[in-house]
Amino acid sequence: MNIVLLDPRQTESEIWTISAKRQLEHLHTHVGVKVGDTLKVGIREGKRYLTEIINISGNSIQLKPLKEEKVPEKLPVTLIVALPRPKVLRRLIMDAVTLGVDKLILIHSYRVDKSYWQTPFLQQLDHFVTLGLEQAGDTIAPKIELYKRFKPFVEDVLPIMISEHSPAYVAHPYTNLKMPYAVDHSCTVIIGPEGGFIPYEIDLLIKNGCQAVSLGNRILRTETAIPYVLGRLFSTT
Amino acid sequence: MNIVLLDPRQTESEIWTISAKRQLEHLHTHVGVKVGDTLKVGIREGKRYLTEIINISGNSIQLKPLKEEKVPEKLPVTLIVALPRPKVLRRLIMDAVTLGVDKLILIHSYRVDKSYWQTPFLQQLDHFVTLGLEQAGDTIAPKIELYKRFKPFVEDVLPIMISEHSPAYVAHPYTNLKMPYAVDHSCTVIIGPEGGFIPYEIDLLIKNGCQAVSLGNRILRTETAIPYVLGRLFSTT
Incomplete structure (x- = not known):
């Protein structure tokens, strides 16, 4: 936690109050706060302040x-990820938010176990977002969307996001074209599930305007691929 | 698991045998192997094969x-990381190995809790390396070294690794110089603990030949910073 995020209603008077148990515990146990210390505070969806x-x-x-x-x-990127195992979901959301993804979309894919869509963690996305923002020192939540059907998403929703000036890259091991780096434009990045997209899915993505690009000879886990790709794409920031 | 790693002794005859419970379980449960299927197999510290x-x-x-x-x-990089919380250690080692780090060094630092050095996970590094190699499709374990004392490491060991052609970068939020990208030379990367290196440590690192460089305005967790930095540094690979 590198800033404490407060609800706008907690900052309406001249004196602000932290009262959430999780935040108090962190500040007492890990930071060891004292009266007179300064503290970085963000107002959710608002500004950020140094406070005393x-x-x-x-x-x-x-x-x-x-x-x-x-x-x-934020990074000018929409990140589309096949819904990961519930165990990984929290960390993946936190990381995407911490890294500054502007918009995050979770989609279904053939190799996503249908049971993953039943995880109670999907009801806690807002909490994971808060953790990611507090890690980064950010206050603005990215937009998050969920699509439980692959084909309608790829055919009807995805093409609207893609343009000449804002391409979409799908990470795919079996192509010679490499994921670009040091880009100076917005883009969409698509990361498949463990085991990858099936050929039908890759074909449909390409047919609907995506470029299949390789991340090299090493196969990364989804949660490792996300910071790796963002570090590569936005290396000049 | 994208390849099955075998000990060289398991591959001495013409017919090779997988007998480790962990590997068999994975192949039966997640891959659903059948006679006649092909399978990617690596020989630990040796070659890699397509098998039937x-x-x-x-x-x-x-x-x-x-x-x-x-x-x-491998990536031509030595990664030096302040020993993380035990819970994070497994994932951090796996990721560093999967990403292709050539040499990994775990060091002490002021903000590393001394109890972390007692974790039984430090006895399982070889297992975490195996998992990372099997994820990446690699067979060669990186060198791993541990240094429990910060100052002697930075003064006596670190300078030997640094040269004009192989610089060392320490990730540090309070500097204007940015972490380079698309490098075409070997280098050393140093990532601090949660809460960062203390000023004395940063000063000692700089005094001993390191460049303090920033990763931008967002504060990343150690385990997120590693793939992010490697994606950025080696973006042309």
Whole structure:
């Protein structure tokens, strides 16, 4: 947690109050906060401030804002990922948010076990987003969309996102074209499930405007591929 | 698991045998292997082959090699990481190995809890390496070294690794110099603990030949920073 995210309603008066148990525990256990310390605070969907701790009680910490700080910019990327195993979902969402993905889309694919769509973790996306924002020092949640049917998504939704100036790249091991790097334009990146997209899916993606590109000779796990690809694509930022 | 790694002793005769419970379970449960299927197999510290399954019994699978395949090249990078929380260690080692790090060094740092050095996971590094190699399709384990004292490591060991043609970059948020990208030379990358290196440590690293470079305005977790940095540095590979 590199900033504490507050709801706008918690920052309406001159003195702000942290009262969420998770945040208080972190601040007491890991940061060891004292009155007079400064603390970075973000207002969810709003600005970010350096604040000063003016009072600590058993179940709250009170702050006053000192000065505004810069909210980091998003990467101009829409990340489309085949829904991963529930165990991986939390980390994947957190990482995508921390890295600054502007929009995140979770889709079905042939090799995604249908049971994954029943995981209770899908009800907790907003919490995972909060964790990712607090890690990054960001305040603005990315847009998140879910599509449980592959074909209608690829044929009806995906083409609208793609243009000459904003291409879509699907990571695919069996192609000679390499994933680009140091791009200076927006784009869409599509990462398949464990085991990859099936040939029918790759063909449908290509038919609907995607470029199949390789990440090299090593097969990465989904959650490893995401930061690897974003580091590569946006290497000049 | 994208290849099955065998010990050289398992491949001395013409017919090779998979007998490890973990590998058999994976092949039966996730791959659903049948006699006649092809299977990618690597010989630990050796070559990689496409094989054919010629017999399946309750506690073994027998193969014959069909043709040699290319073992992916390593990245020309030494990765130095402050020892992470035990929970993260397995994933971090696996990822570093999967991504192709040539040499991995775990070091102590002020913000590394001393108890982390007692984790039983440190006795299982070889297993985590195997998992990383099997994910990547690689056969060659990277060198792994552990240094429990920061200062002697930075003063006596680190300078030997650094040269004009092989610089060392320490990821540090408070610098204007950016982490380079698309490099065509070997290098060393140093990633601090959660909360970062303390100023004394950064100063000592710089004094001993490291360049402090920034990864941008977002603070990444150690395990996210590793693939992000490697994707950025070696974006032309």
